[in-house]
Amino acid sequence: MIAIGAEPPHPVLFIERSAHLRHHPGQIAFPGGGIDPADEGDIARTALRELAEETGIAPERVRLIGRLDDVRGRVNPFIITPFVGIVAPGAPPVPDGSETIAVFAPPLAALLAPGAVHQGVERMGAYGIETWLFDWEGMHVWGVTGRILANFVSAARSDESVRAALANLTSRSGA
Secondary structure, three states, rough: EEHHHHHOOOOOOOOEEEEOOOOOOEEEEEOOOOOOOOHHHOOHHHHHHHHHHHHOHHHHHEEEEEEEOOEEEEOOOEEOOOOOEOOOOOOOOOOOOOOOEEOOOHHHHHHHOOOOOEEEEEEEEEEEEEEEEEEOOOOEEHHHHHHHHHHHHHHHHHOOHHHHHHHHHHHOOOO
C-alpha cells in the first residue's frame, strides 16, 4: 500500500521491517503482506488490512485512488499488487512494534522531484544489484520497494486516475 497523507506535505508512508522477520529484516518497505483467509481473495482488502496491522491506520480512513501494475520479486517468488490510497486527516501512523519498528514519511514532493527515484547499484557483499534507489533523511529504499516506487512515480506522471487524484489532492491544499 502506498499510503499518502491527505494534508500537506502529503507524507508517503514507508515502514522499517523488524530485524527478527524471516523475509527482508530491517529493510525499508511499503506496508503490505500476504493474503489471509479473512481477506476472501480480495487483494485491496489485504492491502488495507496490512496497512492497519503495521501502522494502525484503519481501512475506513483510506480512500483507494489506484492500483499499480504487479511487481514480481526477484529473490522471492512473490507477486506484489501495489495500491495507492489517500489517508484521511487525523490518522497518524504508529508502528506495531512486532513487524514494523519505525515509520518514515517523506513528503510526496520529495518522491516526485526529478531524479529523486533513480537507477543505481546496491552493494550486497561483493555483488552489485542494479535497482531503483531513493534516499531521504537516512531512509534508504532499494530492491522491490524501489521498483514499486519507480512505478508509482511513473503512474503519478502518466496514469490518468492516479495523476488526477494527486493533482486534486495537492491543488486543494496548495502544496
